[in-house]
Amino acid sequence: AQSVSQHNHHVILSEAASLELGCNYSYGGTVNLFWYVQYPGQHLQLLLKYFSGDPLVKGIKGFEAEFIKSKFSFNLRKPSVQWSDTAEYFCAVNAGSSASKIIFGSGTRLSIRP
Amino acid sequence: EAGVAQSPRYKIIEKRQSVAFWCNPISGHATLYWYQQILGQGPKLLIQFQNNGVVDDSQLPKDRFSAERLKGVDSTLKIQPAKLEDSAVYLCASSPGVNTGELFFGEGSRLTVL
Numbered sequence: 295a296q297s298v299s300q301h302n303h304h305v306i307l308s309e310a311a312s313l314e315l316g317c318n319y320s321y322g323g324t325v326n327l328f329w330y331v332q333y334p335g336q337h338l339q340l341l342l343k344y345f346s347g348d349p350l351v352k353g354i355k356g357f358e359a360e361f362i363k364s365k366f367s368f369n370l371r372k373p374s375v376q377w378s379d380t381a382e383y384f385c386a387v388n389a390g391s392s393a394s395k396i397i398f399g400s401g402t403r404l405s406i407r408p
Numbered sequence: 409e410a411g412v413a414q415s416p417r418y419k420i421i422e423k424r425q426s427v428a429f430w431c432n433p434i435s436g437h438a439t440l441y442w443y444q445q446i447l448g449q450g451p452k453l454l455i456q457f458q459n460n461g462v463v464d465d466s467q468l469p470k471d472r473f474s475a476e477r478l479k480g481v482d483s484t485l486k487i488q489p490a491k492l493e494d495s496a497v498y499l500c501a502s503s504p505g506v507n508t509g510e511l512f513f514g515e516g517s518r519l520t521v522l
Contacts, residue, residue: 298450326509337411338451338499338513345509384450388509395464396511398443398450 296321296389298399306405307375315370315402317359317385326388327368328396329359333381341383344368355379377408410434412514414500420520426488429517433482433502439463440477441511442485443499451499457483490521 299318307313319325329341342353349361359370368385385399413432421427433440438459443451454473455465460480468475472491477483487494497518501511 300450328509330511337515338501338511340510343509395453395456396441396509397453400448400450 296325296387296397298385298387298397300383300385300399300402302402303400304403304405306407308407309377310374313370313372313375313379313404315383315385315404317368317370317399318366319368319385319387319389320366321387321389323389327359327361328386328388329353329357329368329370330384330386330398331381332384338384341370375404375406377406380404380406412500412502412512414498414514414517416517417515418518418520420522421490422522423492424489426486427490427519428487429485429498429500429519431483431485431500431514433500434512437502437504437512438480439503439505440483441499441501441503442475442483443501445497445499445516447496454485487519490519492521495519495521 297320301316327344330338331341332338342351344351344361352358357372361368382401382403384401386396388396415430419427440457442454444454445451454468455475456463457477460477475485497516499516501513503511
């Protein structure tokens with residue numbers, strides 16, 4: 295069965311620091327990959343997605359993610375974080391030929407020190 | 409565009425009682441999902457509907473959980489009888505179709521079972 299692993303449970307950074315959140319998935323076939331974000335008090339929303347093509351995808355608010363097929367990874371990056379990036383970040387995968395079953399990782403809580 | 413509506417936002421019940429959650433997806437969205445999010449974990453898919461048919465309910469504890477989506481629009485998730493471990497946020501999400509991958513989430517219904 296497919297699964298998603300996010301190894302960093304809680305990351306604390308200062309403003310302007312660079313960010314990289316890890317995401318690994320287990321599935322041997324074609325995958326679609328996503329990062330969702332949940333800001334405090336708000337609902338989950340899509341940050342970016344990869345379906346095919348350029349493995350470096352750009353999302354909203356300056357975030358990007360790189361799909362490395364050989365490593366089964368889809369890490370999220372941002373060169374310079376802001377206090378407003380404080381949120382919980384979830385990696386998700388959609389795999390298989392059936393209808394879009396999306397599996398989420400356990401999430402990484404990001405805290406930014408002003 | 410109106411978002412995904414869920415109610416109630418909060419519910420506190422005693423174990424062995426029953427509870428129902430309601431979700432109205434974004435207009436025109438064919439696919440509707442119910443996820444369970446336990447504190448500190450990522451969302452776990454309970455059931456997925458395509459119009460009014462069930463696509464995946466493999467992780468729905470069918471001895472106590474039930475869900476329906478009559479007329480292919482809004483949906484109800486019921487728990488009867490509730491257990492302590494059912495304390496979680498129940499998230500409803502919708503998407504325009506199959507394999508689009510982008511889920512639009514509601515704000516969730518937080519259930520506390522005492």
